[in-house]
Amino acid sequence: MPYSEQRVTSIRKWSDKTFSFTTTRPQDFSYENGEFVTIGLRIDGKLIARAYSIVSTNDTEQLEFLSIYVPDGPLTSRLAHVREGDGVWVNSKATGSLTLKYVKPGRNLYLLATGTGLAPFICLIRSAATYQTFERVILVHTVRTVGELAYQQEIESLSSERMIYVPSVTRETFPVNQRCSDIFKSGALFSMHNLPKADPELDRVMICGNPDMNRDMTKYLESQGWTMTNHRGVGNFTVEKAFVLHHE
Numbered sequence: 001m002p003y004s005e006q007r008v009t010s011i012r013k014w015s016d017k018t019f020s021f022t023t024t025r026p027q028d029f030s031y032e033n034g035e036f037v038t039i040g041l042r043i044d045g046k047l048i049a050r051a052y053s054i055v056s057t058n059d060t061e062q063l064e065f066l067s068i069y070v071p072d073g074p075l076t077s078r079l080a081h082v083r084e085g086d087g088v089w090v091n092s093k094a095t096g097s098l099t100l101k102y103v104k105p106g107r108n109l110y111l112l113a114t115g116t117g118l119a120p121f122i123c124l125i126r127s128a129a130t131y132q133t134f135e136r137v138i139l140v141h142t143v144r145t146v147g148e149l150a151y152q153q154e155i156e157s158l159s160s161e162r163m164i165y166v167p168s169v170t171r172e173t174f175p176v177n178q179r180c181s182d183i184f185k186s187g188a189l190f191s192m193h194n195l196p197k198a199d200p201e202l203d204r205v206m207i208c209g210n211p212d213m214n215r216d217m218t219k220y221l222e223s224q225g226w227t228m229t230n231h232r233g234v235g236n237f238t239v240e241k242a243f244v245l246h247h248e
Contacts, residue, residue: 003040003047003089008082009062015147018116019080020055020066023088031058031094032101033127034120034206036242038091039065041078047089048075051242053119053208054094057126063090066119066150096120100133102229102238103204109134110189110198112180112217114142114209120240121208122151125158134204138164140180140189142209144171164193180209181217200226205237214239 006023013019023039031037031054040049056064069080082088098120103109109130111121118141124130130137143149146169155165166189168176176183176192183189184205190197198205205226207217218228218239227235 002092003049004092005087006063006090008084008086008088010084011082014150015145017069018066018148018150019069020064020150021082021088022056022062022064023090025061025063026090026092029063029090029092029094032096032099033058033123033129034098034100034102035094035096036120036240037063037094040075040089041082042087042089043074043078048078049089049091050075053096053098053117053123053240055119055122057123066116066122068116096240096242097229097238098124098206098208098240100124100129102234103206104234104236105133106204106236107134107202108136108138108195108198108204110184110203110205111137111139112184112205112207112209112213113140114180114213115148116150117208117210117240118150119208121206122155124206125155125163131162136162136164136195138166138189138193138195140166140168140183142168142170142178142180142213145169146172146174164195166193179213181213181220184217185220200224200236203236206240207237208240211241214241 011021036053229235229238
């Protein structure tokens with residue numbers, strides 16, 4: 001059976017629209033840091049499942065997920081009300097295009113996220129392997145309100161010369177109020193942190209967010225000579241498109 005029922009072990013509410021939760025981990029479940037898995041709830045005998053990036057690193061005993069709450073969403077409207085001990089169904093196979101093997105090793109790794117697209121990047125910045133592969137990691141996370149800056153304290157605690165955190169908020173007063181894609185494209189990201197301009201020969205980019213941002217950054221990077229990883233080979237940037245599936 002591809003799905004197994006796991007138990008919710010903790011829940012954390014970040015804002016009215018976002019929350020995270022942990023579950024038990026299926027026996028023999030393996031994954032690469034940065035991958036996603038489909039999870040769901042059985043409602044009236046039918047399994048409603050969506051793709052969720054895994055926040056927890058692959059050496060932990062429990063699985064951790066970050067979710068948005070959509071009031072009329074078939075899954076999230078119910079997932080937002082689960083309690084400790086409730087059952088969540090987890091698929092046996094993880095996959096995804098935001099793992100270290102999906103980009104060539106390089107100098108700086110740029111992680112660009114909107115909303116709950118942050119999830120796989122929390123996993124990556126928690127992993128020692130990321131810092132063994134890149135000299136520096138720059139995480140840019142854009143949300144609408146300050147309350148949606150999930151994991152902010154943890155990310156700040158991990159910040160160092162080798163891990164730069166750039167939160168941005170678009171609908172409330174905040175030091176940075178541009179979208180992550182605009183900060184990158186305008187060059188503001190590099191000047192504000194005294195970084196060399198991103199170079200496709202040296203640097204790598206991972207993107208996880210809403211479809212507009214994904215398309216915008218893909219188009220921009222390709223116009224600047226960057227190559228996306230695909231079936232033809234490993235490039236210098238990669239995009240996770242499955243992330244948008246869990247927004248309901």
